[in-house]
Amino acid sequence: MRAPDQTSTPAGLEPGSFRDPESRVFYSGDEVYRALSTDGLSDYDALEATGLLQDPRVVGTRRAEDTAALRGLLVHEPAGVLRHERIPFVSYPYEWTFSMLKDAALVQLDLLLAALEKGLVLKDSTPYNVQYVGASPRFVDIGSFERLRDGEPWVGYRQFCMLYLYPLLLQAAKGVPFHPWLRGSIDGITPPQMRSLMSFRDRFRRGLFTNVFLHAKLERRYADKPAEVKREVKKAGFNKEILVANVRKMRKLVSRLEWDPPEGVWTAYGERNSYTDDDARRKDEFVREVATSQHWKLVWDVGANNGRYSRIAAEGADTVVAVDADQGPVELLYRDLREEGDEKILTLAMNLADPSPGLGWRGLERRSMPDRGTPDLVLALAVIHHVAMSANVPVKEFVDWLASLGASLVIEFPTREDPMVKTLLAPKRDGLHPDYELDFFERCLHEAFDVQRSERLQSGTRVLYFARPKS
Incomplete structure (x- = not known):
């Protein structure tokens, strides 16, 4: 198996790793590395002290020596380098089955809850931060862990809804495969889009009123006022206990979502085929x-x-x-x-x-x-x-x-x-x-x-x- 082609980016940069200014993935030979900024390294130090890196659901990670190839990877000179376990074959959520996306969501929520107990948080809530080794999900974005700041809500909530909850709801509640939606937009299904896909009766389904209908309404109202929302959240006394309660509610909702394949010719093909x-x-x-x-x-x-x-x-x-x-x-x-x-x-x-x-x-x-x-x-x-x-x-x-x-x-x-x-x-x-x-x-x-x-x-x-x- 050859390594992914890196000819289009300098120093073996992973072209999908550019959205976080504190952390950038790159390759050297067959090894996978992550360059960290000063703040990113401080967050990693805090993560390392918690013991969460020993969780088998987290990709294998250790510190690495600095290399000459690091120049220019971040806006400022990297403060540290990590070496990651290599995933045998990268896959994406629009290629996963329902249970694969659901399991990835539960892993992400469980790690978020574990991080909150240690005074950390996950700043991202995307399934692209999870990869599969066989049938085992691995959380791979170590740079997503950061120290929790007082009064901040779940910053990844909207992203979790768009890339996890809404696709799962669409298939579980409507029987509509989520794959074309996630392939059509790597950012997922927006709250207004999901609201349009639901009927009036759907608002009475467990979890849909708050996470779909109310979410879409608030997004329309405050779309151009993010600073005002942040002030209101702090003013309301948002704290870690409320954040943990919200994440636990989401985990309970996701764990209840189910989808079973229809009984059809091709589903049963392995049992009823034309071979003697x-x-x-x-x-x-x-x-x-x-x-x-x-x-x-x-x-x-x-x-x-x-x-x-x-x-x-x-x-x-x-x-x-x-x-x-x-x-x-x-x-x-x-x-x-x-x-x-x-x-x-x-x-x-x-x-x-x-x-x-x-x-x-x-x-x-x-x-x-x-x-x-x-x-x-x-x-x-x-x-x-x-x-x-x-x-x-x-x-x-x-x-x-x-x-x-x-x-x-x-x-x-x-x-x-x-x-x-x-x-x-x-x-x-x-x-x-x-x-x-x-x-x-x-x-x-x-x-x-x-x-x-x-x-x-x-x-x-x-x-x-x-x-x-x-x-």
């Missing part, structure tokens, strides 16, 4: 033979569904990214992995035909998937027919995209005679997808890869291939 027992057994063996033939640092399982082959790939890999367009099976897989305490398999809900692009400032603040680290091995099992027929992506373009990753490949091609392919073709007029033929696919595969081996499964309608990138 012999085909399923041989497919498992084929994937395992490749997965354990060498050590793989990073494997992508595209079209992972219930994660059966992600688990097999994990036998020979450091990290597996299990990607599927259907949030249902990914949600269920994440819950299983969380229960198992897995730290190898990262689950993501993403459509390969409409993948996460570069977003934010200069299109670099949030990276596209390949720009976060390319894989050593890709599993593309029972996925090409969905991409070709549901998204109308030409077969050659899909194969060329796989080749562009520079990874070895295990791919499965279901022929036109396969029951699942027939199901996808049934509503379409004759003559569509003329390129979806075994001979043409094999020609494209041989042009783009060095094919090592292939095997037709016993049913006769599916063929497996193992290929390496051309040298």
Whole structure:
């Protein structure tokens, strides 16, 4: 796995780390560092004294020696440097399932409560400050901890609502996936927007009147008077006890939000598919033979569904990214992995035909998937027919995209005679997808890869291939 491309920023700067003037993340080789200002270092000293850095939900962090590469990272010369544990693969909240976003929210609230007990606070409340190691959330923005100032409210409340509470409410209360909203704006859903999405009856739902309707009303009233709001809060005698009570109420509200995948064809695909027992057994063996033939640092399982082959790939890999367009099976897989305490398999809900692009400032603040680290091995099992027929992506373009990753490949091609392919073709007029033929696919595969081996499964309608990138 290669490190994210840093060529567009000086000194290996992380392009998504620029909003906090007290703290800036940068890279040197394979190491992750954070430069701190004088105030930032003082806040870190206070954090270090509390013991919160030993919490397993906080990214591993220790002090590092100064380096020559630090000049120019902050407005003033850095006062200190930290070294962080490296996250195997960066992911974003618009790629997470409902439970992943909810778990990240609860981790952030729990750490905020723990910090308040120690006289600290989190100045940010964004899910971008949380990353996943397998199914385990890690809080990564150490620079977000600062000393609590008397009379200040929860400064991250609005941000928490926009990026955590509202997306979760939207999906839990309305059944509307939050992903397009978070991908459409990296700042999230504003209170007025959320108010517009709720009905009159929704104001009687637990927590919605205060956090949505009243929040939107107050925001309209005081939008251009932030200084006045701050004065009123201090005048009202706002203190730490009130702040803790508010955070606890929010935690209780978030913990009660639930969403379950609908029972549908694709959610149950792992249990009701078109494989015979012999085909399923041989497919498992084929994937395992490749997965354990060498050590793989990073494997992508595209079209992972219930994660059966992600688990097999994990036998020979450091990290597996299990990607599927259907949030249902990914949600269920994440819950299983969380229960198992897995730290190898990262689950993501993403459509390969409409993948996460570069977003934010200069299109670099949030990276596209390949720009976060390319894989050593890709599993593309029972996925090409969905991409070709549901998204109308030409077969050659899909194969060329796989080749562009520079990874070895295990791919499965279901022929036109396969029951699942027939199901996808049934509503379409004759003559569509003329390129979806075994001979043409094999020609494209041989042009783009060095094919090592292939095997037709016993049913006769599916063929497996193992290929390496051309040298």
